[in-house]
Amino acid sequence: SQASLVRLHHRFQALDRSKKGYLSRMDLQRIGALAVNPLGDRIIESFFPDGGQQVDFAGFARVLAHFRPVDDEDIGNRDPKQPEPLNSRTNKLRFAFQLYDLDRDGKISRHEMLQVLRLMVGVQVTEEQLESIADRTVQEADEDGDGAVSFLEFTKSLEKMNIEQKMSIRILK
Amino acid sequence: MFLLLPFDSLIVNLLGISLTVLFTLLLVFIIVPAIFGVSFGIRKLYMKTLLKIFAWATLRMERGAKEKNHQLYKPYTNGIIAKDPTSLEEEIKEIRRSGSSKALDNTPEFELSDIFYFCRKGMETIMDDEVTKRFSAEELESWNLLSRTNYNFQYISLRLTVLWGLGVLIRYCFLLPLRIALAFTGISLLVVGTTVVGYLPNGRFKEFMSKHVHLMCYRICVRALTAIITYHDRKNRPRNGGICVANHTSPIDVIILASDGYYAMVGQVHGGLMGVIQRAMVKACPHIWFERSEVKDRHLVAKRLTEHVQDKSKLPILIFPEGTCINNTSVMMFKKGSFEIGATVYPVAIKYDPQFGDAFWNSSKYGMVTYLLRMMTSWAIVCSVWYLPPMIRETDEDAVQFANRVKSAIARQGGLVDLLWDGGLKREKVKDTFKEEQQKLYSKMIVGNHKDRSRS
16 A cells, blocks of 8 residues: 555665665665574575665565565456466465575475575584485475475465465554 | 945844843843752743644644545554564464464474565564664654654645744744853853862862862753753662663763763763863863773773772762663663673663654764754753662672663663664674574474484
8 A cells, every 4th residue: 555655665765774775785684683584695685686786665665565465355356367466375475485496496406495494593403404304395395206396386285374374464554 | 325324333233232132031041040950940831832832733734634635644663564472483383283284293393384484574674673763763743843853744734834934933043042152151161160170179179169060061051952851769869989871862861961960971082172071071070081992992991990980989970881872762782891890880761752852863864063953953852861779780690681680670761662682783783693593493493303203
């Protein structure tokens, strides 16, 4: 809604301390609570598709739009010919998939799974334990036996999850 | 040409008369009471009138907005997003429960869905985090007729604009010169007074004079900012041999506290005007000024503070342990240095009312001179000061725990949010140790359970 965009814009300006009109990676890294998030760097990366160095407000809002709560009437009234809105279930899932799939090849290989796991646990877990967890996870989700998890397999293994609620952030009016 | 002459002298006469009137006003109503520490109550009356005007102004803006059917921008102090305060474990368990169809046994391991928790938390902090907003001025609920705090400019009616224009006139043409004159008087009196007192021989008389010169000058400075201060619990005021700690919002805090009590200041040696003031103050009574190079050496700092505190004839030290200016909605981490010394700590909570003028110094946005000008062109600076009962470090507490205890007491009294974050985050990035804690928590979930599995 209009009011929420205004609030996001204020937030954008507050983060853009040197008033450049765009955000760089460093501006986002400065947020304390984000820096302690184990996946903080990956999340920051998702704001810079195509490896750019800056994100303007349109890009900022676009990424955050993935987290807009899903309105039931949206689904009913939607014109099937138009592209899906950014906050649909599929697009939310795709956003999460991108956090795993760093080289954007459409599959999460065992190696990429290991990398994400390593980020989340730091130095607390040994390499063998981590590898066995990664192997098991890929095995469980992998249906066509290619040793990697594609987006469809990812969606399938999470079909019962209430993604709409878990990946939504509601902005106060 | 000849016609101009009588007009000239008329203007000169008028100027002369108005200046004399101004100075008499200054003297009678402001400086004399400052010397003796009494108050006529003019400032409180001023404050009440202003409050009524602000309430009227807000009503008009709301009415105007309703007529045009637009929504007013209402600022939120609690953040712009709806957050659930649950812990990492609870959230991840819930995510897994809703995703998997199998019964929840006590040994769940890594699931693909775990990533959602971190992802969402990360996004939430990008949209709104506790720390970044503490370093910009607080947003007001109702407008206070200063253009610098207005977000709804388009909804003002003619009457309101006139009122605003009147306000600008009063503030810039009447109040500002008055305040600058007062500030000038106050500072010069301080420098001259303390230098003169410095020539007296050491003894009771010198102390008496020094105390009163300091108090008098600070009181004049307080009036220079039109600061309306309410002191609570004055019986808990700091005594000799103690350390007074307070939350830090701006350099004005010093003036506010020092006008009610006689303290020894701690700080870096500056050049310029500040340096002159510092050197003069030291002549009258011992303050602690550090050279820039000494500040880095923590042991030296601690040693000097300890020496000062142990000498019971010396004044209580005034310290702001946050280390930087915070915007007065929260209290950030206290640096443990001053709590290691082992003296009695007298906590003081300072809370400003931002409606009359926001006292927060955003040092990355404004320099000192701009800041002081902004202060002097606001309506007033209204604040409350609470003197809390003294605290001593218990035997089983270390300095950090003691610092946190004092911080919570101050936050509770002042109605501020108690944060664990370091004020240094204003300029630097956060340390990695905090990230490791989150990682530890998470790995306990997936590996601690792994151990159970291998056993069974």
